[in-house]
Amino acid sequence: MKKIEAIIKPFKLDDLKAAMAEIGVQGMTVSEVKGFGRQKGHTEIYRGAEYVVDFIPKVKVEIVVDGDQADKVVDAIVASVKTGKIGDGKIFVMPVESVCRIRTGEKDLDAI
Amino acid sequence: MKKMWIMALALLSIPALAWGAEEAVPTVISNAEALKGVQTNLDYVWTLVAAALVFFMQAGFAMVEAGFTRAKNAVNIMMKNLLDFSMGSLFFWAVGFGLMFGSTTTGWFGTTGFFLSDYTVGGDPWVLAFWMFQCVFAATAATIVSGAMAERTNFIAYILYSAVICAIIYPVFGSWAWGSLLNGNGWLEQLGFIDFAGSTVVHSIGGWAGLAGTIVLGPRIGKYTKSGKPRAIPGHNIPLAALGVFILWFGWFGFNPGSTTAGSTDIAMIFVNTSLSACAGAVLAMITSWLIFGKPEIGMSLNGALAGLVGITAGCANVSPTSSIIIGAVAGVLVVLAVLFFDRIKVDDPVGAVSVHGVCGAWGTLAAGLFNIEGVTAKIIMVQLTGIAACFIWAFVASFILFKVIDAMVGLRVSEEEEMEGLDVSEHGGHSYYDFQMGSKQA
Numbered sequence: 033m034k035k036i037e038a039i040i041k042p043f044k045l046d047d048l049k050a051a052m053a054e055i056g057v058q059g060m061t062v063s064e065v066k067g068f069g070r071q072k073g074h075t076e077i078y079r080g081a082e083y084v085v086d087f088i089p090k091v092k093v094e095i096v097v098d099g100d101q102a103d104k105v106v107d108a109i110v111a112s113v114k115t116g117k118i119g120d121g122k123i124f125v126m127p128v129e130s131v132c133r134i135r136t137g138e139k140d141l142d143a144i
Numbered sequence: 145m146k147k148m149w150i151m152a153l154a155l156l157s158i159p160a161l162a163w164g165a166e167e168a169v170p171t172v173i174s175n176a177e178a179l180k181g182v183q184t185n186l187d188y189v190w191t192l193v194a195a196a197l198v199f200f201m202q203a204g205f206a207m208v209e210a211g212f213t214r215a216k217n218a219v220n221i222m223m224k225n226l227l228d229f230s231m232g233s234l235f236f237w238a239v240g241f242g243l244m245f246g247s248t249t250t251g252w253f254g255t256t257g258f259f260l261s262d263y264t265v266g267g268d269p270w271v272l273a274f275w276m277f278q279c280v281f282a283a284t285a286a287t288i289v290s291g292a293m294a295e296r297t298n299f300i301a302y303i304l305y306s307a308v309i310c311a312i313i314y315p316v317f318g319s320w321a322w323g324s325l326l327n328g329n330g331w332l333e334q335l336g337f338i339d340f341a342g343s344t345v346v347h348s349i350g351g352w353a354g355l356a357g358t359i360v361l362g363p364r365i366g367k368y369t370k371s372g373k374p375r376a377i378p379g380h381n382i383p384l385a386a387l388g389v390f391i392l393w394f395g396w397f398g399f400n401p402g403s404t405t406a407g408s409t410d411i412a413m414i415f416v417n418t419s420l421s422a423c424a425g426a427v428l429a430m431i432t433s434w435l436i437f438g439k440p441e442i443g444m445s446l447n448g449a450l451a452g453l454v455g456i457t458a459g460c461a462n463v464s465p466t467s468s469i470i471i472g473a474v475a476g477v478l479v480v481l482a483v484l485f486f487d488r489i490k491v492d493d494p495v496g497a498v499s500v501h502g503v504c505g506a507w508g509t510l511a512a513g514l515f516n517i518e519g520v521t522a523k524i525i526m527v528q529l530t531g532i533a534a535c536f537i538w539a540f541v542a543s544f545i546l547f548k549v550i551d552a553m554v555g556l557r558v559s560e561e562e563e564m565e566g567l568d569v570s571e572h573g574g575h576s577y578y579d580f581q582m583g584s585k586q587a
Contacts, residue, residue: 081487
């Protein structure tokens with residue numbers, strides 16, 4: 033099993049969700065996060081004084097799938113959220129040791 | 145709505161008409177008496193409706209201040225705005241009103257009418273209507289200062305200040321310019337000083353007191369870099385600040401036209417002047433900010449509308465609508481430059497109160513002379529400048545001493561730790577937006 037963690041532009045979340053539904057992904061966890069990469073922050077103006085927003089708002093999507101599905105999911109995410117402009121985000125893929133569904137006690141692939 | 149007004153006016157005129165009808169045959173004299181009664185009722189209604197509008201400006205000030213500051217201080221700001229009105233009104237009742245409108249032999253302050261003693265049961269209730277209208281004005285001057293001193297002032301110190309400005313600082317100057325509206329006779333009004341609704345009497349007094357307050361307090365932690373460059377401390381809710389400005393604008397339709405304290409046709413031009421000046425202020429502040437910063441900045445544009453309103457307050461009854469646009473436009477440019485200037489000289493005024501009320505109040509007072517519809521003379525300008533200078537000296541010096549005394553008594557500023565944590569928790573024991581914090585919800 034793999035966990036796919038995608039950091040994306042907030043306004044692309046709906047597109048990502050639709051793409052995941054299309055390829056049969058069952059669930060996801062979404063959180064509002066802030067950060068920067070090569071894009072760095074940007075400057076804003078408040079009452080005449082400039083200030084730097086170091087951490088830019090992003091959305092983090094976490095999806096756990098069967099290991100051999102991971103590439104398909106990553107491709108679908110890229111296809112759905114890519115704008116080609118700086119700040120599109122990143123996708124991390126990592127192994128998952130075990131999964132447990134709290135309500136039934138089912139384990140691993142049955143629990144996804 | 146319009147129908148309701150007509151009905152209300154009709155109802156009010158019934159007693160007067162009925163009284164007239166009791167006479168067997170209406171005579172010229174009885175008709176004149178009846179008409180006088182209608183006018184008297186109208187004066188009461190308009191003055192008190194206007195007082196209610198001016199009272200609502202408290203909400204405007206509270207929203208502007210909260211919007212332009214950080215969420216961790218919003219409870220403190222609401223408490224200050226509630227208490228400066230409440231404390232201020234009590235002290236204006238006890239002391240201030242007498243100093244401002246009591247009879248005087250010197251022209252420097254009144255000595256009668258304390259504790260609203262001008263009103264006796266069964267006596268003329270006009271003094272009550274007049275007191276109510278003047279009370280909301282005093283509280284306006286008091287609440288201006290709150291914004292300038294936001295986010296770092298010790299709460300008990302602020303309460304003490306509210307009492308003194310409404311008891312002494314505001315009323316003494318008010319007696320110089322407006323005392324004769326009741327029993328007084330101030331030296332400034334004897335010279336022919338024009339300040340119809342209080343660009344100087346209310347706004348500059350508040351603005352200069354705020355300037356003294358910010359200087360005694362010092363800037364907020366983090367407002368300046370080590371090299372002394374001003375940094376932005378963005379407010380937490382710009383829509384709330386904008387709502388506050390709209391509320392203030394609305395309230396100003398009581399502040400300026402209500403200062404006739406008479407239901408007369410004069411209020412039409414005052415209304416128009418008030419609104420046009422605010423519009424010109426907003427537009428010119430926006431353009432100025434656009435030219436300087438490259439974007440039409442909201443904070444400055446909102447301040448611009450207020451600058452226009454403050455600017456026209458002195459001359460709203462004696463300048464033409466065209467002049468009111470010029471007055472507002474100049475105020476709109478002036479306020480942006482003033483905010484940048486005060487930022488640079490390390491006067492940390494989170495909402496721009498000193499620039500809006502102090503600077504544009506002074507400009508408006510000068511403009512009331514310059515654009516006087518009956519013509520301008522060197523004498524008028526000299527008198528206006530005298531009033532502006534007297535206001536600055538009195539309000540700044542008296543407030544500076546007051547804040548120094550309060551500082552020595554109870555401490556004017558909160559501790560560094562309390563300021564970092566936010567005044568909501570340290571001064572009042574709770575947050576403004578409780579459920580917004582993760583984990584703050586009780587089971």
